Amino acid sequence: MHTHVYVPSRRFEDYEYCRICGTYHSTALMDKRELYEDGYWSAETGHSSFPEQIDNITKFPNEVGVSKIDYAINSMQLGGKVLEIGCAPGVLLNRARRKGMTVIGIEPDVTLIPYIARVAGLCEDSILHGYFPDVKTDTDFDYAVAMDVVEHVERPEEFILGAKDRLKIGGHFFMMSPIIDKGFYRARDFWAKEHAYIFSRTYIESFLQDHFTEVHFGRWMTGHECFLCKK
Numbered sequence: 001m002h003t004h005v006y007v008p009s010r011r012f013e014d015y016e017y018c019r020i021c022g023t024y025h026s027t028a029l030m031d032k033r034e035l036y037e038d039g040y041w042s043a044e045t046g047h048s049s050f051p052e053q054i055d056n057i058t059k060f061p062n063e064v065g066v067s068k069i070d071y072a073i074n075s076m077q078l079g080g081k082v083l084e085i086g087c088a089p090g091v092l093l094n095r096a097r098r099k100g101m102t103v104i105g106i107e108p109d110v111t112l113i114p115y116i117a118r119v120a121g122l123c124e125d126s127i128l129h130g131y132f133p134d135v136k137t138d139t140d141f142d143y144a145v146a147m148d149v150v151e152h153v154e155r156p157e158e159f160i161l162g163a164k165d166r167l168k169i170g171g172h173f174f175m176m177s178p179i180i181d182k183g184f185y186r187a188r189d190f191w192a193k194e195h196a197y198i199f200s201r202t203y204i205e206s207f208l209q210d211h212f213t214e215v216h217f218g219r220w221m222t223g224h225e226c227f228l229c230k231k
């Protein structure tokens, strides 16, 4: 763990990078309300529509033919109580619910909650409105899941420690995120104006190892990785 020492990036406009660990940080991040509550996240602004988001995680495979949702579900031995932070479009909640788990989601865009609840097969009360870690929840979850969320957050360390706080001892935090590992990355992750950070594996893995008893790395796709961490 260290304090990042940023220098401007010549490769990626609107980013600086840490010359110690290679983590990239956006210098032009949009306001979170604009991003997540004012309709920015819609087909009209060139983003995936809600049905496209469902296709993105269920239909499109990685290099070895596994969809994002199947990779995530297979990486965890989901059981008990599951909290999904940033839960649109609701597919993971649906899979977990059908396996008999108690599931709670968190979503910042209140207008999406009815759609997420329908996809998840839940009542709307199971989807909490707000930003994590501000949203209050129980603290006895078996799993906290954040798929493609941590890179959007301005204070990712606080977010990850907040997720750990909601877990029982022995519970697991699962995160998926764009990661730079040994110089490999996906350039498209730097075009997205909503990404606050593109982490180096060195940095994020050592942070997780400092705060969890076990950390397992998993590769969904080169440049897009997962960590399963045990409290």
Ligand SMILES: [Zn+2]
Pocket: 002, 003, 004, 005, 018, 019, 020, 021, 022, 023, 203
């Ligand atoms: Zn750094």
